[in-house]
Amino acid sequence: MVNFFTTAVGIFRRLFNLLIALAYILGFVIWLTIRDLYYCIANLFFPRRHVGSVVPSDHRGHGGVWPEFKAPIQGSDSRSPCPALNALANHDILPRSGKHIGYKQLSHAIQHAYNLAPSLADQLTASAYLLDHGRGWIDLQDLNALNVVQHDASFTRPDIAFCPDQSVPHPDLVDKFLSHASNGKSLSLDDIVYYSGLRRAECKRTNGQYSMTWSFLHQFFGSGNCALMYSIFGGDVTDLRVWLIEERFPDQWEPKNREAFGHTIAQAMSTSLTIEFNINEKQKLRPEDTAAHEAGKP
Numbered sequence: 197m198v199n200f201f202t203t204a205v206g207i208f209r210r211l212f213n214l215l216i217a218l219a220y221i222l223g224f225v226i227w228l229t230i231r232d233l234y235y236c237i238a239n240l241f242f243p244r245r246h247v248g249s250v251v252p253s254d255h256r257g258h259g260g261v262w263p264e265f266k267a268p269i270q271g272s273d274s275r276s277p278c279p280a281l282n283a284l285a286n287h288d289i290l291p292r293s294g295k296h297i298g299y300k301q302l303s304h305a306i307q308h309a310y311n312l313a314p315s316l317a318d319q320l321t322a323s324a325y326l327l328d329h330g331r332g333w334i335d336l337q338d339l340n341a342l343n344v345v346q347h348d349a350s351f352t353r354p355d356i357a358f359c360p361d362q363s364v365p366h367p368d369l370v371d372k373f374l375s376h377a378s379n380g381k382s383l384s385l386d387d388i389v390y391y392s393g394l395r396r397a398e399c400k401r402t403n404g405q406y407s408m409t410w411s412f413l414h415q416f417f418g419s420g421n422c423a424l425m426y427s428i429f430g431g432d433v434t435d436l437r438v439w440l441i442e443e444r445f446p447d448q449w450e451p452k453n454r455e456a457f458g459h460t461i462a463q464a465m466s467t468s469l470t471i472e473f474n475i476n477e478k479q480k481l482r483p484e485d486t487a488a489h490e491a492g493k494p
């Protein structure tokens with residue numbers, strides 16, 4: 197029977213569970229920070245990896261030779277809103293089905309293919325725990341859930357209000373993003389900051405269900421994705437077009453970041469924060485965007 201006592205027990209049980217969860221998170225953060233510090237220091241003393249050997253010789257993708265690409269089978273293969281994970285599944289580095297992927301497997305795959313420090317690979321993988329519900333694995337499509345990791349104002353997918361299936365890239369959106377490279381060849385940090393502001397402003401204007409305005413966490417996820425894309429691809433428009441539209445590794449491609457122990461959380465965090473704190477949704481638009489804005493185009 198419901199009474200004061202059962203309510204008090206319910207409150208106590210929830211507070212207790214919250215404290216346990218916070219203790220786990222704190223322990224995990226401290227553990228990641230210590231490991232990351234180690235990789236940051238080691239990177240200072242060891243020479244960068246050689247071009248052609250950024251992916252280690254005992255891992256697929258070494259020398260820019262990736263396992264065969266196969267486009268996903270629509271309706272049966274599971275895919276996510278993340279080009280990095282989809283590309284790994286399309287090349288059979290993660291299971292092609294995109295299903296039943298364990299965290300160790302996920303972390304190892306991103307670490308070696310994108311030359312990440314194990315600490316950063318584990319941190320990124322941890323974001324998938326939020327969708328786990330205690331199973332110990334995910335299907336890629338689980339990542340489509342809005343406002344867990346996935347968020348509005350993506351560069352490759354329309355907002356979920358207009359496009360419930362977030363697993364497929366939209367080439368027109370990718371082209372629009374890549375067309376913002378000021379020199380036509382590679383996106384600079386300035387270009388990425390500018391485009392983030394533009395994209396957020398247009399999504400806010402056109403999507404009545406836009407949900408990023410008050411969520412610093414999701415804004416930060418957005419900037420974090422941009423930071424990884426910038427560091428790993430060096431902003432190269434030709435490579436990014438293949439990766440973002442086909443979710444395929446370009447032939448002979450390897451990560452541009454060549455740290456001996458991989459790209460660290462500290463590096464990713466500093467680029468992400470630089471991007472995030474420079475974004476201005478009310479910025480002065482470039483002439484081509486002013487014309488589109490005045491014509492009422494999204």
Ligand code: HEM
Pocket residue numbers: 276277278279280281302303306310320321322323324339340345346347348349350351352353421422424425428
């Ligand atoms: C296990 C680790 C990872 C998980 C769980 C994950 C998850 C996600 C999710 C849910 C999104 C959608 C965000 C949105 O709505 O825009 C996303 C986007 C993205 N991810 Fe990942 N990701 C992981 C690893 C990586 C890695 C290693 C890279 C870099 C190589 C990366 C690059 C990106 C980029 C560039 C986007 C943005 C695409 C866009 O704006 O449309 N991700 N990721």
